[in-house]
Amino acid sequence: MRNFFIIIIIAAFGIMLYPLFDSFSGNEELSELASFYAQKENVEKVNSANLVTAVVVTYRGLDTMGEVTILFLTAAIIAFFLKKQSDVRSLRENTEIFTTAAKLLIPIIIMLGVYIFINGHLSPGGGFQGGAVIASAIILILLAFPNKPFNHKFFGYMESVSGLVFVGLAALGGLIGLGYLDNAILPLGTFGELMSAGAIPVIYSFVGLKVGAELSNILNGFQSVQSDS
């Protein structure tokens, strides 16, 4: 009986999605908004080779700010929920191979993360992706050396400072530039080089640091209540 209802609900959902599929005919042209972003004079105004980054950091930067706030809220709620219950945790010993490989890999992974968010305006990538890569290095540390104390204070400060710099740079655009989140407060540089696109690489780097710190805090929250017994 129960399975019957579930099948009916899924079928109804499928029928609901069918008109969407039926009326989709593939785009031949860019939409009006997208062609505004892709116009030559507007591309040269932002000077970022990756148009998605231009949309995320400049045109729709307020969305990104809200997104970072939501991530911060999640980290805060999880830290509140998963308080460390006891200091005594029974954990298996890690093998020599794992700890040695972790020591070798951690700096390389962090460097890759930094590379990804610094080149966010030139190639696929950016603050959120780079931050996630950095957090994967942190979880490798947490798994390989579970008894090393996790420095909450450092990550807290890193997160707060990065958030403040992000909001500050955005407000600076309002004060001396054309508007809030205007990226032309720094020199725009040559198109397609590392030092181009004004404030975008700086803002995205701080977004990357902030996301990395937040994800590390979340992962540490999960790790601190875990034990092998």
Place this chain on the structure above:
Amino acid sequence: MEYVALITGFLVIMAGLWAIMTQKNIIRIIIGFSIFDTGLHIVMVALAYVKGRTAPILDNMVSVEEALNKIVDPVPQALVLTAIVIGLGVTALMLAFAMKMHKEKKTLDVRNFKDLKW
């Protein structure tokens, strides 16, 4: 060709819905939510596709002058970037709740949690 991604997205959404409704283990339900999310992202990116065009990144192959006729829509891609991060936050919160629930009753079977049942 542009229909393939759309159909895949819809099928993934329905697989996620099936997992949410039939699975008994809370972790599996959370995985169902994640799959549902992924399906939505695939559909959104598929809707942004423009026939025979390339990614919205300008380089030697796509110059600034011809960008208007060579790239796909960047706006839904930026929205999907936002949606992925929000989905990650929601998943992390659900996992924290699951951990709390496991501590309460030492089980993750959703049939044992009857406190809110009516």
